[in-house]
Amino acid sequence: MSTTLQPALTTLNIATRQSPLALWQAEHIRDRLLALYPELTINLLKIVTKGDKILDTPLAKIGGKGLFVKELEQAIYDKQADIAVHSLKDVPMQLPKGLMLGVYCKRASPTDAFVSNTYNSIDELPRGAIVGTSSLRRQCQIKAHRPDLQIKTLRGNVGTRLGKLDAGEYDAIILATSGLQRIELDARIRGELDIDICLPAVGQGALAIECREDDTEILALLAPLNNDQARIRLIAERALNRHLEGGCQVPIAAYAVLHAADAIDYENDDSGTTLWLRGRVGQTDGSELLKAEKRMALTGTQAEQEAQANQLGIEVATLLLADGAGAILAAIYHPE
Known part of the structure; x- marks a missing residue:
């Protein structure tokens, strides 16, 4: 059954990056909206971002993953686009004035995928094996678990990264499970890293939709795509990162789940009323990995x-800061 649109709204423009995964995300949201509003015309505004252009430098050195969203946000400001679809883990903790995340979608798998043509798991890798990742969060946790491994920077879209693995540049690479699943590359996943080894990134596995704060018509249009349980979990994770003054490309991990008070079955459990948030901050060489939960x-x-989820994020971040997270992050932001 379609939803009745306000007469004034007949066309919606979605800003998106041009990578296969970004296009899948935008097309997924387009298709969900068309199922609700079949009379709506939806256009994709395809944009090449600065993060897509600079592929030979680690993200942490050129401004972090916010480089993937700035041009999309400018398109919303300029009213060339009405919304932008993001992988939430790429969205900076502080949004530009006048913009907001109008939708948090139901979360897909939040885990990191182990991808290799030779080995079945991170524990099977021989000493000195080369592992590719662009994430300081993954690097610090993998090095804490396997300090003997070599971590080598890996940039580019999913296809480019898999091509480098296939060319023999790496023994294994680590990618987001949800990204591979969305573009039907599940067969490349040898296994998912246990979250006790590698806690996910803030917002990993979730899509979010950014729009103008004052665009009430768009917000009403998007409302059916909101997932209340995911929203609570993701607000807690982002509050933790924000209180640590962390960006998207720092060695910070956070993962929140909802569970019943008497049954902690946390994997993909959105049925309870108790929110459990875990956070980590680590040295990039794995020599120190701080953990906190509440x-x-x-x-x-x-x-x-x-509001309670936001407060929980602040409280877990405060525990990490009390253990020394501030000094670890300061050294990364301001290296000598």
Whole structure:
């Protein structure tokens, strides 16, 4: 059954990057909206971002993953686009004035995928094996688990990264499980890293839709795509990162789940009313990995629970700061 649109809204423009994964994400949201509003015309505005152009330098040295969203945000400001679809883990913790995340979609797998043509798991890798990743978060946790491994920077879209693995430049590479699944490359996944070894990135596996704060018509249009449980979890994770003054390309991990108070079955469990948030901050060489966690029983309305989730993120971040996270992050932001 279609939803009745306001007469003034007949066309929607979606800003997107041009990588296969970004296009899948934009097309996925387009198709979901068309199922709700078949009379709507939806156009994709395909943009090449600075992050897509600079492929020979680690992201942490050129501004982080925010480089993948700035041009999309400018298109929204200029009203060339109404919305932008993002992988949430790429979205900076502080949004530009006047923009907001209008939708948090239901989360897909948050894990990291182990991809190799020779080995079945990270523990099977021989000493000194070369592992490719562009993420300082993955690097610090993998080095903490296997300090003997070599970590080598890996940039480019998914196809480019897999091509470098196939060319023998790496013994294994680590990619987001959800990204491979979305573009039907599940067969390349040898296994998913246990979250006890590699806690996910803030927002990993979730799509978010950015729009103008004052565009009430667009916000009403997007409302059916919101997932209340995912929104609560993701608000907690982003609050932790924000309180640590972390960006998208720092050795910070955070993962929140909802579970019943008497049954902690945390994998993909959105059925409970207790929010459990875990966070980590580590040295990039794996020599130190700080861990903190806390649970909070949620009460009240959706808005009240979102406020509680935000507070939980701040509290777990405060625990990490008390253990020395600030010094670790300061050394990364301001190396001598």
